[in-house]
Amino acid sequence: MTAQDQPFKQEFNITVYTENQIGLLNRIAIIFTRRKINIDSLNTSPSEIESIHRFNIVITETEDVVRKLSRQIEKQVEVLKVYYNTNDEVIWQELALYKVPTDVIAEKASVERLLRENGARAVVIRKDYTVFETTGHREETDALIKVLQPYGLIEFVRSARVAIIKHSDGFNRKIREFERIDPGQEVIENEFLNSREKVFTM
Amino acid sequence: METLQQELPAAEKKETRKVSGSVALLDALIAEGVDTIFGYPGGAIMPIYDALYDYSEQLTHILVRHEQGGIHAGQGYARSSGKVGVVFATSGPGATNLVTGLADAQIDSTPLVCITGQVFAHLLGTDAFQETDVINITTPVTKWNYQVTDATEIPEVLAKAFYIAKSGRPGPVLIDITKNAQLQQFDYEGYIPCSHIRSYRPKPIVRKEYIEQAAALINNAKKPFIIWGQGVLLGRAESEFKALVEKSGIPAAWTIMGAGAIPTDHPQNVGMLGMHGNYGPNVMTNECDVLIAIGMRFDDRVTGRLDKYAKQAQVVHLDIDPAEIDKNVKTTVPVWGDCKETLPLLTRLLEPKQHTGWLARFREFDEQEQEIVINQELHPQSGELTMGEVIYQLNELTKGEAIIVTDVGQHQMVACRYAKFNNTRSNITSGGLGTMGFALPAAIGAKFGARDKTVVAIIGDGGFQMTLQELGTIMQSGIDVKIMILNNRFLGMVRQWQQLFHEKRYSFVNITSPDFVQVAKGYYIDGKSISDRADLAGALQEMLSHKGSFLLEVMVAKENNVFPMVPQGCSVSEIRLK
Structure with missing residues (x-):
């Protein structure tokens, strides 16, 4: 197989709108684990609609696999809708916290410079340690690790990714359709079938 | 306050009665048109069984011999009748014994509602006696599952369960009910069937x-x-x-x-x-x-x-x-x-x-297949009996009107290939999961789901020994199932693969069997064993016309292979005739 034949894997952001139901996280997670696919990042949060939850899942896979996974997720009874997007189709952020010894930082580095250059802010400053916070893309949060490592980085943690879909107009209008016994075509339509037009012109 | 209450329109005051969660459950089953339950009692489901005692006129409960038998019977019932199969099991081992059947029903899209008892809600997570995390164990093998810890949830959850099981692409649903919820008395407003779930779209709009x-x-x-x-x-x-x-x-x-x-x-x-x-x-x-x-x-x-x-x-x-x-x-x-x-x-x-x-x-290919494979299989002139000729003779008698329930392996492929089916829902087999042991209990269920049909279970000597305890269910329920064991003294399909792809290294496929006729006799089921071609038609006739269940063991050739065959990893056009 040449490099060109290799299916192209990239990061995909899967957005899942669901009912708030115990056990649903497991039901969704096993769709990935069953196929031995690692979840790079998983975040659950409320959505723009009360009682509807939103999962942000990041995996590195080919679009073909992601499409199949998305359909399997959408098939679950308590899942309302699934979207998948590449990184350029979403606005996304991750949050990171860094704990470093205050004395080292104060002595050896200009805290102010660190904060400015890395877009960080100090969350806590205590005599024994300081906690910095930064948000951004992976490269940005990674960059600060490298900067702080020489100053005795004690602890580091990064959050899951949260992502907003650029072209999405949200779920408020859709949910009213879902609540109808006989919803309109758009809601009931499989979004993944919509972009199939190309197939028919073959 | 008094005046306010008087002003309430009468319609909004719902009639309620105090019932237990168990009674609400059984009421839901009756409202859904359930007539038969396959089950096995145990500690954590005792309140439901206690309530069931008073419902014996409306609900037939079939006491199986193992929960796996119960769920396969439920599958057979669902497959022959087109209705939802209902299964009861207790917590812990009762529930885990359902897992094979759930996986089978999930992959073959069989509508089931399984009710499992669970320990008291306050004991959840304490490793209580017969406590198992049934919801998490069954998540990958159910279309939907839910744990009920409060009786007031039961009517709505049961309504959802039946709706989900039978709508769209059908599948198994498991409802786990803690013992306190089964016992709890609550104000019951009656059963309302479910016809819409916000997040669930069973029927797509046709474009x-x-x-x-x-x-x-x-x-x-x-x-x-x-x-x-x-x-x-x-x-x-x-x-x-x-x-x-x-x-x-x-x-x-x-x-x-x-x-x-x-x-x-x-x-x-x-x-x-x-x-x-x-x-x-x-x-x-x-x-x-x-x-x-x-x-x-x-x-x-x-x-x-x-x-x-x-x-x-x-x-x-x-x-x-x-x-x-x-x-x-x-x-x-x-x-x-x-x-x-x-x-x-x-x-x-x-x-x-x-x-x-x-x-x-297509007919040209048929003729080749007929000549190279089918004629020898269906009409051998000498040698040991073949599975194919047994099925052929059976067709001659049933004329394609019987429900054929098969287990898994060579006999299954032979039966599916050669059995005649005049009617829909008359071939019941474990397709996707390939569950050995499926046929005997599934045949029991199939007969309960289609009482006017002849039900013939065709089983290998290996598969029969996986669930033969369900002969006890036949004995006790008095149901009429014809059991045909095609005994080749091998785990035949695995042996065939070992012969063709593993240089005849017959690794642990040589299986011995008890005297099946004697085993059946122990359960007061009549039976017969034959190995001669001359006895075949007569024995099949005897089995079919026998009043009640009958076990017929047919000794067939030990090392026959099922052909044609698409070897694994080959294209369908590379199918082999020999």
Whole structure:
């Protein structure tokens, strides 16, 4: 197989709108684990609609696999809708916290410079340690690790990714359709079938 | 306050009565039209069984001998009747014994509602006696599951359970009910069936343009080929399907789960697909120009090697489950929807045709298969009995009217290949999961689901020993099931593979059996064992005309192989006749 034949894997952001139901996280997670696919990042949060939850899942896979996974997720009874997007189709952020010894930082580095250059802010400053916070893309949060490592980085943690879909107009209008016994075509339509037009012109 | 209460409109004051969660559960079952429950009691489900004691006139409870037998019986019942199968089991081991049946029902889309007892809610997570995390164990093998810890949830959850189990692509649902919820008294307002769940879309809207595109492809096709699966049966669309087949004149082949949607003898029925299917349908899959897949999911046992499967064909795929579209085979036109709706729409747009020449080519392959495989299998002149001739003789007597329940292995493939099916829902087998031990309990359930039919369970000597305890269920319930064991003293299918692909290294496939007739006798079931060709027809006749259950053991050739065969990793067109 040449490099060109290799299916192209990239990061995909899967957005899942669901009912708030115990056990649903497991039901969704096993769709990935069953196929031995690692979840790079998983975040659950409320959505723009009360009682509807939103999962942000990041995996590195080919679009073909992601499409199949998305359909399997959408098939679950308590899942309302699934979207998948590449990184350029979403606005996304991750949050990171860094704990470093205050004395080292104060002595050896200009805290102010660190904060400015890395877009960080100090969350806590205590005599024994300081906690910095930064948000951004992976490269940005990674960059600060490298900067702080020489100053005795004690602890580091990064959050899951949260992502907003650029072209999405949200779920408020859709949910009213879902609540109808006989919803309109758009809601009931499989979004993944919509972009199939190309197939028919073959 | 008093005046305010008086002003309330009378309609808003719902009539309630105090009942226990257990009574609400049984009330839900009756409201859903359930007449038969397969179950096994135990500590954590005792309140439900206590309530059931007073419902024996409305609900028949069949006491099985093992929960796996219970759930397979529930599957057999669902498959023969088209209704939802209902199974009761207790917590812990009772519930875990359901798992094989759940997996089987999930992969074969069988509607089930399983009720498991669970320890008291306050004991959850404490490793209490017979506590198992049933919800998490069964999540991958259920369409939906839910744990009830409060009795007030029961009516709504049961309504959802039945709705989810039977709507859309059917499947098994498990409801785990803690003992306190079974006992708890609450104000019961009556049962309201469920017909809508916000997040659940069982029936897709049919898109006209796809129907039109599909019709255009089919109308222009020179060599169209229909392959159908269980979806036709599950959608109750047999007559709609027949109309399409007959108007279009297209040859049609079936997966084992789809057998019987049109009769075996239908002139356009060209046979069985898949690894041990017929020669023509497999070869022609790679020759047709338009492949029309209806309610089937391109299982690997049907497709063989995927990258060499129907690559020359444009594929029209009719399925109710969007996740099946493009899952294994890239579709040219996806007709997503309930085939009960999509088939008539498609038929209307099709031009009436007769693909006589194309159909004749299937018959040419038939003749080769007949000569090289079938004649020897069905009409051997000497030597030991073959499985095929047993099925042939059975056909002669049942005329294709019986429900055939098969287990898993060589006898299953032979039975599916050669049994005659005049009617829908008359081939009951474990297709996707391949569960040995399925047939005996499933046959019991199938008979409860179709009392007016003759039910014949065809089982291998290996599979029978996996669930033979269910002879006890037959004994106690008095149900009439004909049990036919095709005994080749081997785990035959594995042996066949070892012979063909592992240099005849027969590793642990040599299985010994008890005297099955004596075992049956121990359960007060009459039986007979034969090994001579001369006795076959008479013994089959005796089995079928016997009043009540009967076990017939037929000693068949030890080392016969099932052919044709698409070897693993090969394309369907590389099917071997010997």
